[in-house]
Amino acid sequence: MNDAAPAPKENMGQPYPRVDARLKVTGGAHYPADFAMNNLAYGYLATSPIARGEVKAVHTDEARAAPGVIDVVTYGDIGEAMARPKFGNSGATSVWPLHDKRIWHDGQIVALVVAEDFEAAREGAMRISADYEEQQPTASFDSPGAETIDAAGKSPMYKEDAKAGSFETAFAAAPVKIDAHYSTPTQHHNPIELFSTTAVWEGERLTVYEATQNVQGWRVNIAKQLKMDPENVRVMSPYIGGAFGSKGPMTPRTAIVAFAARRLGRPVRCVVQRDQAYTTQTYRAETRHHIRVGAGHDGRITAFSHEGWEVTSRPDNYVVGGASTTARMYGYGAVSTHVSLVKADRNTPGYMRSPPETPYVYALENAMDEMAVALGMDPVEFRRVNDTMVDPIEKKPFSSRSLMKCYDQASAAFGWKDRDPKIGSMRDGDWLVGMGCATAIYPTHTAPCAARVRLTDDGRVRVESASHEIGTGIRTVAGQMAAERLGMAMADVEVEMGDSSLPPAPVSGGSISTASVCSAVLKACDAIRDRLFRAVVTVNDGPFSGEDVSQLDLKDGKITGARGQSMEITDAFKATGAGALEEYAEFAPKGSSPKALKMLYQGEPEMHGGESGDKVMYAFGAEFVEVRVNSRTREVRVPRMVGAFAAGRIMNTRTARSQLMGGMIWGIGQALHEATEIDRRVARYVNRDLQDYLVPVNSDVQDVRVILVPEIDHDVNPAGVKGLGELGNVGTAAAVASAVYHATGKRIRDLPIRVEDLLT
């Protein structure tokens, strides 16, 4: 046990190293663009340099004349071979490049150039030119032409604005109040693995190698777009080099590359350049917030209002909608929320790690800090006063909520009591010291999932489920669940994922994978146990002959009985004459509709949990941050962070800590670095690479401590797991903003916090 592999506490699993760690660090893990192909051709996208207008003509002659170029796919080539993409959970946008003459956004695909090698394809694409009838685009909030609409009902994920009681009355009566505006910028995921599609046809059968968080959804989606039977489509995504939501919904490129491969009769691989990903993939929408909080002198909140505005594209209504979470964060009295979409000439935004919570909780927690100052209360005590075990909107109980335990453990580890609350009072030489804190929250969702588990007579276990290793460690924890239930060593378990020919799993999004996949694996393992136990009790003269199966267990490779008798698994197979036991399990969470499993196979799984059931289900955490601000030049650095998190059963303390720590590090980026800048004149992104889109580097990350707080929750799902992949980065930016305020007295409400905000 060490920092990276914390000793398990109550209701926590062992910190097994990732089963694929060695493969990943030795180059043995094959990412989708790594698969060797015979006779491979290379594609490169050509994209529009305007954000709004009409394509009049695409000129391809020069590209076709470039050495090595073998094909150009552009307008007029695809015709009836393809259907319009659909915007939704597994589709990033309804924009239909190479069909829509309308340019909806900057960097829209206007051609795919295919060549014998990558550089030839790139050169070919650079020789593509097009004639456009340009129109003045709308860039963002406040731009001429921006259209504002209500978000409620525009997305199945955001049905209505949460409300309780009469906010206006309660706010008017509150003796202490704040009224403030906040904003968060456009952000791009920038996974280190670039986006790519490789399409291979064998007769009518298509295999697509592409990093995706949703092989089953894409299989169905590709089939729809290419007008095929899903049985003839296979999607392979065995390893994913960072996704964060960006590889959840499919983008229009996938079907275009598949079309090119079919037309050429050879495999085509298109690796999207990083700058092109800014416009051909999704991103985190720019948001604005107006928050009003009213409280009594005792610190109890009596009125809370959160209004949000979010940029989306012209054709698609992507809703961030985090007010549904902020409305349930504390025991407010009256609550009013409202979310609006602001439509502009942009590509369609999408999911990005804790999509609703990151911007909305940033605003709420900043407001909480401001309110604590207005009340003259300690920010931790202010949260304690307003902690609740009942959802303030529908008055339903939380299935579990360990927020204040998190605050207490994190504040003790951080040394919060040594903080002098006076603004600008703490100093270390030329550096101003600030300390701040904020709450992390993420809804617990579970989705239907299928898994196949096989136990063979050599004592080995194979687990199969079409989930996705997006870096979270799902292969490891799914294997752990099987090893634990079947009493086998981790070394005897292999886990196969990332292939749509395996039993379907839901999209690896919404932090549902560990709960959903482990619940399905658990179900399959229990069925194997049951079959094995029932077999051995019928073996004449065996140690378990005639025993009650409920008294048997599997442990250390043996079947064990209540009387201390045992039998090696391998001997049990010999005794029963079986070669393998295999179970295919379909898990559907509590509250599932009758069509829940059918929807899983159709790639559109239902999600359950959050605020939707009898009990509301959320994971919580508390984050504390110390900042240093140079007294002259005002750059902000983060020497120390402590986060404590409670998320039901922790399957593996190593992978859990790693995800939470990664989230907190990302939070530094959200607070201080990340922003996609837009040239408002032309609605085009300006900083489209990792040179200018800054994320924290190693030296920005000093001491990050993660505390796992034990929590038991039997309501969330059979595995007892609350997803935590998207918990760690929620709240961090607000904690940094709070610490910056403490150091400098400057309340920065618009992210990121930069030197220029603190100079004057």
Added chain:
Amino acid sequence: MHPFSYERPKSAAQAVSAASRHTLAGKAPPSSPAQFIAGGTNMTDYMKLGVMQPDRLIDINRMQDAGLDNIVVSDQGIRFGALVRMAEAEEHPAIKSRYPVIAESLQLAASGQIRNMASLSGNILQRTRCEYFREISWSCNKRRPGSGCAAMEGFNRQHAVLGGSEDCIATYHGDFAQSLIALDASVDILGPNGPRHLPFSRLHRRPGKTPEIETDLAPDELVVAIHVPALSWAKRSHYLKIRDRQSYAFALASAAVVLDLEGDTVRDARIALGGVATVPWRSKEAEDALRNRTLDETAAEEAAVAAFADARPSKHNAFKVELGRRTLVRALFETRDMKV
């Protein structure tokens, strides 16, 4: 990538004549069909982006001439061979102890991996990272003369406040060059008509009306060495770089400071400013403001104000004036307080 042919000459003279054979009259050096490549950290990046499209690439890494890949520190000063890598120079013990501003300006640049590759001559000749220059679909007077400057009224947070023109405000991002210009460095150049010697301060050109011409070099001229004259008081020197993150980022503002102190009084000073100007930027104004003054808050502040007296900020980079001043003040005090 634009197709190119490649050669690897064995001497500087061969490299120059190879370049001469492919030079076209009337082309600014960066758009000349023949380009030299050393570490390639800037050239290959810009070739991938289509910003540089040479037909002929002349790889100068295997030139065998004596002194191209070594550093000599003597009583006369320092001589850097053109092919010395940044990482080699930053680790040189005599440079660290006698010219710390040079070692620091190198250490704070780019990443360790890049500094292992990048040559010193390539580093001083690096081209701007202006976003509108890097992405070829924008108008840019530097990349496509006469097309206009998208940065002027666009998103120009990282752009220059000093040395700009109506046609270009792209920042010169290098750090090493700031220590060189502060220390009165010079360069040895080899061209088709033989060698010549040029003060470093005349190597780079302000954009003016011809932002596509960035240096005094002809397309077939090669920097073969960099000289830093000896300066006994350079051991009290320092490079301070302020940026959005702790490492691996260009300067929002930086200052190279060399001080000759007698007690708290400044006998002489050398000051250069990075991240704020279109070219390596020596501030004689700040030096003059400090000479024979006690280095206190007032003197430092006056020097900083003098340094930015001619600043012309744009919409998003106005903060660089204030930040640049504060960076200089902080650098002055940090240099004053050095234990030498």
